[in-house]
Amino acid sequence: MDQNTPIEKEFRLTATQKKALKRLGIETTRDILFHFPSRYGSPLSIKHIADLKEGDEAIVYGKVFSAKTSKAYRQRIPLAEAMVQDDTGKIKAVWFHQAYIAKMLEDKPLVKLKGKVTKRGAYLYLANPEVEKTKTLPIDFADSLFAGKPGEDFLYPIYPESHSVTSRWFYHHIQTILKTDILDRLDDPIPDEILKKYHLPAQKTALIWIHSPKKESDAAAARKRFAFEEIFFIQLGRIGARMRYEKNRSFTVDAKNNDIADFTKRFNFELTAAQNKAIDRILDDFRSGKPMLRLLEGDVGSGKTAVAATTAYAVIATPPKGQKFGNLQVAYMAPTEILAKQHFKSFIEYFDHLNINIGLITGSGCYKYPSKINTEQPTSISRAQLLKWVANGEIPILIGTHALIQKSVTFKHLAYVIIDEQHRFGTKQRMMLAKKDSTAPHLLSMTATPIPRTLALTIYGDLDLTLLDEMPRGRKSIITKITSLAKRDAAYAEIKAELVNGRQLYVICPRIEEPDPTKELALNAKSVKAEAKRLKKDVFKDYEIGIVHGKMPPKEQQAVMSDFSGKRIDILVATSVIEVGVNVPNATMIIIEGAERFGLAQLHQLRGRVLRSEHQAYCYVFSGSDSEKSMTRLKALVQAKNGFELSELDLTLRGAGAMSGKKQWGITDIGMEAIRNIKLVEAARTEAERILSDDQALKKYQSLKTYVTMLDNNIHLE
Numbered sequence: 001m002d003q004n005t006p007i008e009k010e011f012r013l014t015a016t017q018k019k020a021l022k023r024l025g026i027e028t029t030r031d032i033l034f035h036f037p038s039r040y041g042s043p044l045s046i047k048h049i050a051d052l053k054e055g056d057e058a059i060v061y062g063k064v065f066s067a068k069t070s071k072a073y074r075q076r077i078p079l080a081e082a083m084v085q086d087d088t089g090k091i092k093a094v095w096f097h098q099a100y101i102a103k104m105l106e107d108k109p110l111v112k113l114k115g116k117v118t119k120r121g122a123y124l125y126l127a128n129p130e131v132e133k134t135k136t137l138p139i140d141f142a143d144s145l146f147a148g149k150p151g152e153d154f155l156y157p158i159y160p161e162s163h164s165v166t167s168r169w170f171y172h173h174i175q176t177i178l179k180t181d182i183l184d185r186l187d188d189p190i191p192d193e194i195l196k197k198y199h200l201p202a203q204k205t206a207l208i209w210i211h212s213p214k215k216e217s218d219a220a221a222a223r224k225r226f227a228f229e230e231i232f233f234i235q236l237g238r239i240g241a242r243m244r245y246e247k248n249r250s251f252t253v254d255a256k257n258n259d260i261a262d263f264t265k266r267f268n269f270e271l272t273a274a275q276n277k278a279i280d281r282i283l284d285d286f287r288s289g290k291p292m293l294r295l296l297e298g299d300v301g302s303g304k305t306a307v308a309a310t311t312a313y314a315v316i317a318t319p320p321k322g323q324k325f326g327n328l329q330v331a332y333m334a335p336t337e338i339l340a341k342q343h344f345k346s347f348i349e350y351f352d353h354l355n356i357n358i359g360l361i362t363g364s365g366c367y368k369y370p371s372k373i374n375t376e377q378p379t380s381i382s383r384a385q386l387l388k389w390v391a392n393g394e395i396p397i398l399i400g401t402h403a404l405i406q407k408s409v410t411f412k413h414l415a416y417v418i419i420d421e422q423h424r425f426g427t428k429q430r431m432m433l434a435k436k437d438s439t440a441p442h443l444l445s446m447t448a449t450p451i452p453r454t455l456a457l458t459i460y461g462d463l464d465l466t467l468l469d470e471m472p473r474g475r476k477s478i479i480t481k482i483t484s485l486a487k488r489d490a491a492y493a494e495i496k497a498e499l500v501n502g503r504q505l506y507v508i509c510p511r512i513e514e515p516d517p518t519k520e521l522a523l524n525a526k527s528v529k530a531e532a533k534r535l536k537k538d539v540f541k542d543y544e545i546g547i548v549h550g551k552m553p554p555k556e557q558q559a560v561m562s563d564f565s566g567k568r569i570d571i572l573v574a575t576s577v578i579e580v581g582v583n584v585p586n587a588t589m590i591i592i593e594g595a596e597r598f599g600l601a602q603l604h605q606l607r608g609r610v611l612r613s614e615h616q617a618y619c620y621v622f623s624g625s626d627s628e629k630s631m632t633r634l635k636a637l638v639q640a641k642n643g644f645e646l647s648e649l650d651l652t653l654r655g656a657g658a659m660s661g662k663k664q665w666g667i668t669d670i671g672m673e674a675i676r677n678i679k680l681v682e683a684a685r686t687e688a689e690r691i692l693s694d695d696q697a698l699k700k701y702q703s704l705k706t707y708v709t710m711l712d713n714n715i716h717l718e
């Protein structure tokens, strides 16, 4: 057996299993060996319905024989309820605030339910269980894997599974592989001395411990090792890319303090201390002789554009080397056309007095400011004309969408690239920019996505970080109210008073996490529709209510949005995934339903949508759970100073697993465990830096080199 053998050569697989494995990213023997348990538990957690007791956390399989929507009588909470039956008995399952689930169960499917057994009066029911349709019921779950060893303290690994490949399937097949000599033929990519230094088990040991731990500490040590390994390799990749970038020549921009002050004094506001500090940092980088790689993190509204404009000014005020006239050039990339246009407008204001050309390039057209005819106005020009002026340096500032980094766009002296709101501007794209000229531009990435510092140090491991942790003074802050189930009506009354005043309201429906993203979209759409209907019928009868969700065609979405900004709609019910209301200043209220399903940082971002007005803004956070823990967590929203603080809280309160690392950042659950541990992240960084900056070290670590090449991680170690 070899680690690269395709899995279907080793084991007999059905077509569905093959597909399922592929979806889990498993193709070779090695892949399955590195498919780690997500937790350890008892195999007895699957139960017969007749065996359920109050307080049990259990999985039951059964057939739905009735499903309907209803209302909890006192608080009129919409809910779904279903009766589920297995060979031994039946039980009710209830989903509060998720009435749409009844629809999903209409055709009486077989289901797997996972949740807590709760008692009301004499009856047991499952409260808000996770529900998943299944094709078959497990036949033999009662004779557990370890039925022969009662009482033994065995940690049973539970694997991320898929319909046709269960956790048990993984367990058996991995055990089979572990019995071969495959482990002896794996090379540990982490050098011994690093393992010793941080007390990490060797790869072989760790693989055994993670799949069949004898005690909890074994499993923990193994997970720590693989967490370190993942972060270490990400760091090798990012830091390696940075080192390569820094080998390029760069433009030296030595801005005079007086000139900068002259530029910033034209702003109709005082820069915050945080903005001034960020500007100073960037100007220092410009003088360093190395191309800058920096990330500017700041909440929405913290004033990132002013930092971008001021530093852009420093660049365009500098003539190219050896010249007395002309300007170095700046490219400013925004993720959407709307944002690019907004920046174009701001820059026209900021640079108006300087008599320089500013260009705009998007998929739908090109503009230049000032127009020859009316010098107060921008004018539409052909793409060819714009590209010509950019290439010969007559347009020193070019703003745009992704259109900006196409091959056809060449600059004469591109010295500074600013990227707005881009999670990750790939190494490849960066290289493209660097190639355009023989000298590499300084790079500033800007983001409002609040993530914890450890995560930033990892995924942005190639960038220096600067935080804008201060909001401009005098900004009206939002009033956030955490509303329990019982106080809903009071909240609705307050909202009505504002609607009467002419304000508008967003209602965000909970995100539904489904293993299958297409299904998730459908469920989200359903919950939006149901909630809009309920609000119209029971709460806001006199107001126009519109809906927007990801299953609507973009044209329809836009039509609804424009109805909302034109105030033909008062209330917009939307899913959390929809980027609603780029700018509807009159929408001053937002309700977030099912808030317990969101991270604090996400809730913070959602409420940022109503911060665009001179009117007082309100955010109502409706939790579907009144538990003390959930309420305490949500209260942090009222106190926190910024999103970054909240993201740190998320990490401590909910754990890394809740941050959906894989989906958002490409980091596995195990890797995310490291993100909780600043020491581990720092260790991985230190070691990666040490290895990459020491040629001798590299020669020593042959298997590390081989491994890195195998991962094809875009890392060139030499």
Ligand code: ADP
Pocket: 269, 270, 271, 272, 275, 298, 299, 300, 301, 302, 303, 304, 305, 306, 448, 472, 473
């Ligand atoms: P973001 O960080 O979200 O990109 P913007 O740069 O768009 O924020 O700034 C939001 C608003 O705040 C803009 O209207 C801008 O003019 C204003 N602004 C920026 N800095 C300050 C400041 N120091 N004081 C007052 N208003 C400011």
Ligand code: MG
Pocket: 304, 305, 420
């Ligand atoms: Mg911005």
